Amino acid sequence: MLKFIIKRLLYCTLILFIVMFVIYTLMASLPSGYIEKQARLLSQQPGTQKSYDQWVSEMEVNLGMDKGLVEGYFTWIGNAVQGDFGESWNWTVPVVEKFQDVIWYSFVLSLIAFVLETAIAIPLGILAAKKQYGVADYTISVIALIGISMPTFFLASLLKLVFAAKLNWFDIGGMQGRGYDQLDALGKFLDTCHHMVLPVITLTIVGIGGLMRYTRTNTLEVLNADYIRTARAKGLSEKRVIGYHAFRNTLIPIVTIVGGSLPGLFSGALITETLFDIRGIGFVSYHSMVNGDIPFTMFYLAFSSILILLGTLMSDILYAVVDPRVRLN
Amino acid sequence: MSNNKLDENVKANESSNKETKMTLDDAARVKVLSPARLVFKRFIRNKLAIFGTCVLVVLFLFCFVGPLFYPYGQTDIFYGWREQNDDYAYAQIRSEYVNYWNPDIDQDTKKSLSFVERNVNSTILKMLASENEEEQNSYEIVSEDGIYYNLVKLSDDAYALKDSTYVVVADFFGNAIKGVATFRDGFEDLGEEFNAAATAAIKTGSFEFNGKKYDIVKDKNGTKQDYDIYCDTAAEGETKYYFVSTIVTPTFYKTDDFTKYNKDSAFKYTAYAATFTGKTEFTYDNVTFGVKLEDGTPIISRNGEDFAFLAPFTASSSDTATALNIEFQLALEKAVLEMAGNAAAVGTEVSFNALAPKLEEGKPVLDENGNVVLQDTEFVVKREQNDYTVWCISSIYKILIYEAPNSEHILGTDANGMDVLARIMFGGRISLMVGFIVVFIEMIIGVIMGGIAGYFGGWVDNIIMRLVDVFYCIPSMPILIITGALFDELNLDYRERLVWMMAILGFLGWAGVARMVRGQILSLREQEFMVAAEASGLSTSRRIFRHLVPNVMPQLIVQATMGLGSVIITESTLSFLGLGVKHPLATWGNMMNNITQKVEYLTAYAYIWVPIGCLICLAVIAFNFVGDGLRDAFDPKMKR
Numbered sequence A: 001m002l003k004f005i006i007k008r009l010l011y012c013t014l015i016l017f018i019v020m021f022v023i024y025t026l027m028a029s030l031p032s033g034y035i036e037k038q039a040r041l042l043s044q045q046p047g048t049q050k051s052y053d054q055w056v057s058e059m060e061v062n063l064g065m066d067k068g069l070v071e072g073y074f075t076w077i078g079n080a081v082q083g084d085f086g087e088s089w090n091w092t093v094p095v096v097e098k099f100q101d102v103i104w105y106s107f108v109l110s111l112i113a114f115v116l117e118t119a120i121a122i123p124l125g126i127l128a129a130k131k132q133y134g135v136a137d138y139t140i141s142v143i144a145l146i147g148i149s150m151p152t153f154f155l156a157s158l159l160k161l162v163f164a165a166k167l168n169w170f171d172i173g174g175m176q177g178r179g180y181d182q183l184d185a186l187g188k189f190l191d192t193c194h195h196m197v198l199p200v201i202t203l204t205i206v207g208i209g210g211l212m213r214y215t216r217t218n219t220l221e222v223l224n225a226d227y228i229r230t231a232r233a234k235g236l237s238e239k240r241v242i243g244y245h246a247f248r249n250t251l252i253p254i255v256t257i258v259g260g261s262l263p264g265l266f267s268g269a270l271i272t273e274t275l276f277d278i279r280g281i282g283f284v285s286y287h288s289m290v291n292g293d294i295p296f297t298m299f300y301l302a303f304s305s306i307l308i309l310l311g312t313l314m315s316d317i318l319y320a321v322v323d324p325r326v327r328l329n
Numbered sequence B: 001m002s003n004n005k006l007d008e009n010v011k012a013n014e015s016s017n018k019e020t021k022m023t024l025d026d027a028a029r030v031k032v033l034s035p036a037r038l039v040f041k042r043f044i045r046n047k048l049a050i051f052g053t054c055v056l057v058v059l060f061l062f063c064f065v066g067p068l069f070y071p072y073g074q075t076d077i078f079y080g081w082r083e084q085n086d087d088y089a090y091a092q093i094r095s096e097y098v099n100y101w102n103p104d105i106d107q108d109t110k111k112s113l114s115f116v117e118r119n120v121n122s123t124i125l126k127m128l129a130s131e132n133e134e135e136q137n138s139y140e141i142v143s144e145d146g147i148y149y150n151l152v153k154l155s156d157d158a159y160a161l162k163d164s165t166y167v168v169v170a171d172f173f174g175n176a177i178k179g180v181a182t183f184r185d186g187f188e189d190l191g192e193e194f195n196a197a198a199t200a201a202i203k204t205g206s207f208e209f210n211g212k213k214y215d216i217v218k219d220k221n222g223t224k225q226d227y228d229i230y231c232d233t234a235a236e237g238e239t240k241y242y243f244v245s246t247i248v249t250p251t252f253y254k255t256d257d258f259t260k261y262n263k264d265s266a267f268k269y270t271a272y273a274a275t276f277t278g279k280t281e282f283t284y285d286n287v288t289f290g291v292k293l294e295d296g297t298p299i300i301s302r303n304g305e306d307f308a309f310l311a312p313f314t315a316s317s318s319d320t321a322t323a324l325n326i327e328f329q330l331a332l333e334k335a336v337l338e339m340a341g342n343a344a345a346v347g348t349e350v351s352f353n354a355l356a357p358k359l360e361e362g363k364p365v366l367d368e369n370g371n372v373v374l375q376d377t378e379f380v381v382k383r384e385q386n387d388y389t390v391w392c393i394s395s396i397y398k399i400l401i402y403e404a405p406n407s408e409h410i411l412g413t414d415a416n417g418m419d420v421l422a423r424i425m426f427g428g429r430i431s432l433m434v435g436f437i438v439v440f441i442e443m444i445i446g447v448i449m450g451g452i453a454g455y456f457g458g459w460v461d462n463i464i465m466r467l468v469d470v471f472y473c474i475p476s477m478p479i480l481i482i483t484g485a486l487f488d489e490l491n492l493d494y495r496e497r498l499v500w501m502m503a504i505l506g507f508l509g510w511a512g513v514a515r516m517v518r519g520q521i522l523s524l525r526e527q528e529f530m531v532a533a534e535a536s537g538l539s540t541s542r543r544i545f546r547h548l549v550p551n552v553m554p555q556l557i558v559q560a561t562m563g564l565g566s567v568i569i570t571e572s573t574l575s576f577l578g579l580g581v582k583h584p585l586a587t588w589g590n591m592m593n594n595i596t597q598k599v600e601y602l603t604a605y606a607y608i609w610v611p612i613g614c615l616i617c618l619a620v621i622a623f624n625f626v627g628d629g630l631r632d633a634f635d636p637k638m639k640r
Helices: A002-028 A034-044 A052-062 A069-081 A095-130 A135-149 A152-166 A185-223 A226-233 A238-261 A270-276 A281-290 A294-322 B002-016 B035-045 B047-069 B107-112 B114-118 B120-129 B133-137 B191-201 B255-261 B265-276 B326-341 B420-456 B458-473 B476-490 B494-524 B528-535 B540-576 B588-593 B599-604 B606-634
Strands: B079-093 B098-101 B138-142 B148-155 B158-163 B166-174 B179-183 B206-209 B212-218 B226-232 B241-246 B249-252 B281-284 B287-294 B297-302 B305-311 B313-317 B349-357 B374-384 B387-399
Touching: A002 A069, A002 A294, A002 B458, A002 B476, A034 A052, A069 A294, A095 A135, A095 A185, A095 A238, A095 A270, A095 A281, A095 A294, A135 A185, A135 B606, A152 A185, A152 A270, A152 B540, A152 B588, A152 B599, A152 B606, A185 A238, A185 A270, A226 A238, A238 A294, A270 A281, A270 B476, A281 A294, A281 B476, A294 B458, A294 B476, B035 B047, B035 B606, B047 B420, B047 B606, B079 B326, B079 B374, B098 B265, B107 B114, B114 B120, B120 B133, B120 B138, B120 B148, B120 B158, B120 B241, B133 B138, B133 B148, B148 B241, B158 B265, B179 B191, B191 B206, B191 B212, B241 B265, B249 B255, B249 B313, B249 B326, B255 B305, B265 B281, B265 B287, B265 B297, B265 B305, B297 B326, B305 B326, B313 B326, B326 B349, B326 B374, B326 B387, B420 B458, B420 B494, B420 B540, B420 B588, B420 B606, B458 B494, B476 B494, B476 B540, B494 B540, B528 B540, B540 B588, B540 B606, B588 B606, B599 B606
Parallel strands: none
Antiparallel strands: B079 B313, B079 B387, B098 B241, B138 B148, B148 B158, B158 B241, B166 B179, B166 B226, B206 B212, B212 B226, B249 B305, B281 B287, B287 B297, B297 B305, B349 B374, B374 B387
8 A cells, every 4th residue: 555655656746747847848938928028018117228128138037037948947846846936926925925825715615615515416416326217316417417517607607696796695706895804803704704605606516516427327336236136135124225235335436536536625716716706726826827927827737736646646545445345556 | 128129029020910920030020220220229219318419409500500591790890870878068167257348449548458457357356255345346456557447346247447436636746845736637726725735745645625535646657746646536427448357258049140249359348338237238330239138147139039148158069060059058058057156066967958959860850941850858967177068868870889689689789789699609600619629639639649559558558648647637727728818918810819729728638538548449459359450461550540449439429529518618718718719709608708797797788698608508518418328329338
């Protein structure tokens, strides 16, 4: 087990190294990025004594972008390993500081949505499988498919239209209402919670479909297995057959996939956060990307690549942990 | 399932050929379906798949055939006459007093009075500020020559300059011991006693004589012994005004009169002098004019017809080509003066009704006689500092932005005045086409890479699979956003941009296909038919692409169908963020982009974006249904 994990970790590091190089190449070769834009602004300012080209080269030196591709990459990764991701150009604070500021909003948002998702999707998926081809099955399947097919931005707009614009139950976006500063600590907390409701609903609905379908398929497979027929033949109650024998086996793939999505809770919800103005990691990195803020974007891409790799690793490990029949090698 | 079918066939055969004797191995007994027909049969049994197929067919017809029958293109901009609030006129309250000279005054006098003339406005301000009633009505101004004049108030809006009653009655020559007063023309010589009194008063400056008060002041221009003696004499005869200073201006009823009289300051003087001294008529240039007061506004008439009204107000039309009609100007004057009188705050709006020319498509409507038809119109006047803006509902030729659904535009028009339904059709074309092209790119790269990796194995497999791992790991949405922002910076042409976006989308998505193809080929290549293919000496590429790949086809088709849905979502999300397909090309995503940005638009134009969103959902659901159906049909046992 340990050997497997170490081997996989080393492998992941290699993959990450290559991925980051690809991304670094892409980012560094972007023409007309942040530096050019700033240089153009600075060179047009009254009283400036440097030309556009001079500004570009000066800023490149200042921001460490003057090195060649390979050298620059190794410098970047050397600093990154030590936890130094430079200073964000767009937010003008160190990248790590900005990250620590915003990550918890994203995490809490994703966590609540994730808990809701699992709590709703797994029972419903099992129910659909139990009543295969019944009304419940069709309803659940169709709802799951709609959830999968619904683009996030459309769902978010619909929720905004109904609950924010028409019913006025929530604000249209943002994390704090009017008069937030006058509230006491509890009020502030409740206000923020209130603003998180619509994003959480969006994330839950969008994420629920896949898990529901997955649960249903796996439960169906388990229910067709021989040991379920045996359990029924023994005369066990249906409750025990489903709840004990089938459920535990259904959980094997589900735990794998759910565990694999745990690291993803940190990666933020790019679209949802942007649409609802939740200042989480997704929102911040969206604006960094759009404004060509290379240090923050590099950090975010590295961070999400790590999360993806961790997710796969985790689901592999969990697979072995949950199912003793599986041997890792 | 196959048992049922067998039974059915048997039954059918039995019923039709009751006479013919059948044997067990009779070929007619078992109807053998080709694999393709078998798949088809299983597919059409799946209701959801049929539903999905129908939806797709309808969508395709709508997007690809629909535009052929729909009269509008995706970039047609529509114009039309629409009623909307528009600036109609501007009004101003005059605050500067302007002097109109009496035509009888000669040039020299005017010149000598230029100093007084310059001080009129400040003097009027002093008069207005004064608390003394006498000073409010009449104020003394001394000219540079030391001559006293009186600025008298004629009305709230007009003042006039006349000679002061405080004049020099005599010149005094002498000193404190002896002097002689020489009376000026028109004043009675008061003799030696007066001389004595004046001589005595030379130090004090003023004295009384015969009950009158005289002032003795040193003559600035004369010698040491020259003095002037002033006295306040009563006014005699008709007062002569030098000029009238007023803030009013005439507004003429007829344009001809305007051109004739507006620049004529002699006429204006005559009119003002008559009006503000309370006369009911005056003559100018051998024409007699009447003056009357209506609601506090003086109206001048000629031959019984209204000729002009006087008010401290000017109005101008917002459209320089057309003149404002007089009824409107009168009504506006009342409204504006009332607002000014109430000291209405800046931004106050008052509405009033007035007759205005009836307009149709920007031109005045004429009756049979060629006269402009007037109609009662509601105007709103708004105060902006000293200016007033008047607007009313008028018809304007403009781009039809956000037209509500009507018979011409079934779903209305969008922010650029383009037909929404046409754009939905063309947008669907692009969205679907992007989906197909991207999936095609993914498939091509995926099949080639996966095929090579699976067939050759070894280090080739190793390298390709590491590459697949790398692509799996790259977060695609951020990359797409970054490249989208980059295209923005580069100002790429929208067509070029579309091509690039499809290429990138395809390039980022092939890893899944490659992994699947490789897995399938790994198991297929060990099977007997591949050994046979190798034994018969087929070339490698033929073995891969003719024998292996067709066996992967079912999974490929399923994956492609499912992939179409997700590509459509990705594309529309990108376009929604404004980083994908750009205007003027329509896609479902970018049509929702600008509408959902603002709350007002979100609610007001829900009829535009909700159908579009539903179409996206519908397309993706349909592709998913069809994909599910195909998978079940290809291999009922295949794991979902």
